[in-house]
Amino acid sequence: MPVNEASPADAWWSKAVVYQIYPRSFADSNADGIGDLQGIIERLDYLSQLGVDVLWLSPVYPSPHDDNGYDISDYQDIDPLFGTLADFDRLLDAVHERGMKLVMDLVVNHTSDEHSWFTASRDGGPQGDKRDWYIWRPAREGMEPGTPGAEPNNWESFFSGPAWTYDEASGEYYLHLFSRKQPDLNWENPEVRQAVHAMMRWWLDRGVDGFRMDVINLISKTPGLPDGVVHEGSRYGDGSPHYICGPRIHEYLAEMHREVFEGHPRRLLTVGEMPGVTVEDAKLFTDPARREIDMVFQFEHVGLDQGPGGKFDPRPLRLTDLKVSLGRWQTGLGDTGWNSLYWNNHDQPRVVSRFGDDSPAYRDRSAKLLATVLHLHRGTPYIYQGEELAMANVPFASIEDFRDIETLNYHREQTALGADEERILAGLRHRSRDNARTPMQWDTTQHAGFTTATPWIAVNPDHSSVNAKAQLADPDSVFHFYRRLIALRHCEPAVTRGDFHMLHPDHEQLYAFTRHDAASGTELLVLANFGAADLTVTLPDGWEHSETLIANVPATSPLTTRHTLQPWEARVHRRRTA
Structure with a gap:
């Protein structure tokens, strides 16, 4: 396969x-x-x-x-x-x-408006071979082409302004969701x-x-x-x-x-x-x-x-x-x-x-x-x-x-x-x-x-x-x-295969979750203090003697049931569940 x-x-x-x-x-x-x-x-x-x-x-x-x-x-x-x-x-x-x-x-x-596909689409006019490779439309009915509000619809470009540009030579507008130099391809074709x-x-x-x-x-x-x-x-x-x-x-x-x-x-x-x-x-x-x-x-x-x-x-x-x-x-x-x-x-x-x-x-x-x-x-x-x-x-x-x-x-x-x-x-x-x-x-x-x-x-x-x-x-x-985090992903199955469980979802400073992989019998605990003040957290049961896998602050004391994280401290712990 x-x-x-x-x-x-x-x-x-x-x-x-x-x-x-x-x-x-x-x-x-x-x-x-x-x-x-x-x-x-x-x-x-x-x-x-x-x-x-x-x-x-x-x-x-x-x-x-x-x-x-x-x-x-x-x-x-x-x-x-x-x-x-x-x-x-x-x-x-x-x-x-x-x-x-x-x-x-x-x-x-989209392509550039300088792509050969678009130049053929534009220069060949409404009857050209590649006209339908892009999205061309006439002005709104009853409106003078090229005037404000005459665009085929009212869409806005991601880069400000209308999502349409008028081509005087062929008398129609082309669609560009981004720059006017980025005409949208017509995937219907x-x-x-x-x-x-x-x-x-x-x-x-x-x-x-x-x-x-x-x-x-x-x-x-x-x-x-x-x-x-x-x-x-x-x-x-x-x-x-x-x-x-x-x-x-x-x-x-x-x-x-x-x-x-x-x-x-x-x-x-x-x-x-x-x-x-x-x-x-x-x-x-x-x-x-x-x-x-x-x-x-x-x-x-x-x-x-x-x-x-x-x-x-x-x-x-x-x-x-x-x-x-x-x-x-x-x-x-x-x-x-x-x-x-x-x-x-x-x-x-x-x-x-x-x-x-x-x-x-x-x-x-x-x-x-x-x-x-x-x-x-x-x-x-x-x-x-x-x-x-x-x-x-x-x-x-x-x-x-x-x-x-x-x-x-x-x-x-x-x-x-x-x-x-x-x-x-x-x-x-x-x-x-x-x-x-x-x-x-x-x-x-x-x-x-x-x-x-x-x-x-x-x-x-x-x-x-x-x-x-x-x-x-x-x-x-x-x-x-970063090098150590990448190496951890390469060797720890719980990082790739483990399920995800958010802890303390309503806390405004603590980001904490677990990853559990039943196949390897491994669970990871991730703790992160998103702030410039110390933060004391209550850990789930059984993590007091877990192994520290990676941390951005040197450990000054072992993990405890009520543990204080320093400002912007993050740590990952591992324990065996089977």
């Missing part, structure tokens, strides 16, 4: 840890200020030392880089910014030589699906080990593309009910599995990024019997600190909300399906600044706590580059310091509405995607060892104290703590 059809807890990726590389910001080998494939090759021994099993590359395909590579103009080549196909092949070989796998970013909800499947097989034949599928649950839209509800304070309609997990999404993913992955001889990984996905949806997507995908990225827990104004209106996280959310996903996918576990990625601010404490006193300790809590859940953990060093958010001084299209569009829109500049910048400093995209901090040199040129985005000034070189030399560093 192919591994992708096995029980999730027995699949190879249940013991694996994935490391996401944002190539533009990882390592620059040719002194142009932008990271590249050769730079990744030169740092593979670092990743091997960390102990990760899979590398996930954010897009390295040719692109105009309107959205930093998530606008792809050619699916079967490498952007010269990053190198060549020969460089990619050398990287893939070097990854495999070290016993790791490599997963590509698959972005097929079987030729589109066949072309995507052929491209995926081409990469698998080249030797890649799977795909992370960008916003894959948006590819099916409700027929007719009806208007969305206009919420208070918004100029546009919320179209998400008409494209999140649309009516044919399961059909499309089952077809993809059948055409691309079914019976493949290699041990592949498929993970779908799915904004707005529910637990019930995810159970269907990741049920091995349905043969769709292996796991999903869900966004529920990274939306808990949003205020009423949305993403750039941050509010403090309530720990009870986090426990409700993560606990529901643990329980919901406990019998069928599988979780992806993450705090950080290229779209999220740095977690030590977001959910931890990035002050000098508690930065390392809170980073280790967050790692402990995440990696001890049931699922496959994902580490985003620099997370293993406790890289933090950036003190951006002005809008000129930012590069991200979402950030710049939001600033432009809010400025036009007369919003206060400092209030806008405060939200962007907390939540901009650029927090995750500053260069990897390798050492204390001017540009943190990332490049000898001027980097495409400035390095975080704290690299003089937070960098890989220093942490590799310190056995108590955040890096070595």
Whole structure:
């Protein structure tokens, strides 16, 4: 039986840890200020030392880089910014030589407007051969094309403004849920699906080990593309009910599995990024019997600190909300399906600044706590580059310091509405995607060892104290703590197979749970103090003489029935139940 059809807890990726590389910001080998494939090759021994099993590359395909590579103009080549196909092949070989796998970013909800498919769709006009490869519609009846409000429906783009752009040459609008330079593909057209499947097989034949599928649950839209509800304070309609997990999404993913992955001889990984996905949806997507995908990225827990104004209106996280959310996903996918576990990625601010404490006193300790809590859940953990060093958010001084299209569009829109500049910048400093995209901090040199040129985005000034070189030399560093957590997942069955039981769900400072694996007769207890004050907890019976597996604070006394945890202390204990 192919591994992708096995029980999730027995699949190879249940013991694996994935490391996401944002190539533009990882390592620059040719002194142009932008990271590249050769730079990744030169740092593979670092990743091997960390102990990760899979590398996930954010897009390295040719692109105009309107959205930093998530606008792809050619699916079967490498952007010269990053190198060549020969460089990619050398990287893939070097990854495999070290016993790791490599997963590509698959972005097929949309292409770049400079992709040959779209240029043919646009330039051929309404009767062209590839017109139906994208979603074109005329203006609203009775409205002048190209005027405000004439868009085919009222949907808003994820990157602000309407989700439609008017093409004067052909007299119609095209849909783009993201940038106007990212037109949505029409998955209703079987030729589109066949072309995507052929491209995926081409990469698998080249030797890649799977795909992370960008916003894959948006590819099916409700027929007719009806208007969305206009919420208070918004100029546009919320179209998400008409494209999140649309009516044919399961059909499309089952077809993809059948055409691309079914019976493949290699041990592949498929993970779908799915904004707005529910637990019930995810159970269907990741049920091995349905043969769709292996796991999903869900966004529920990274939306808990949003205020009423949305993403750039941050509010403090309530720990009870986090426990409700993560606990529901643990329980919901406990019998069928599988979780992806993450705090950080290229779209999220740095977690030590977001959910931890990035002050000098508690930065390392809170980073280790967050790692402990995440990696001890049931699922496959994902580490985003620099997370293993406790890289933090950036003190951006002005809008000129930012590069991200979402950030710049939001600033432009809010400025036009007369919003206060400092209030806008405060939200962007907390939540901009650029927090995750500053260069990897390798050492204390001017540009943190990332490049000898001027980097495409400035390095975080704290690299003089937070960098890989220093942490590799310190056995108590955040890096070595992550290394020990990864090793624990590799060798302790209860981490991968054990059931999950939340303790003290209503406590606002304590995150505690158990993992029990009946097959090995092992139970784990995880305790984490999410706060800067001591916390005394009452332990479940029988844990007083348990074994400490890992802790971020040296034990000063044995575990007791009433045990006091220091600020941001986390510990994992093990006992035998049979």
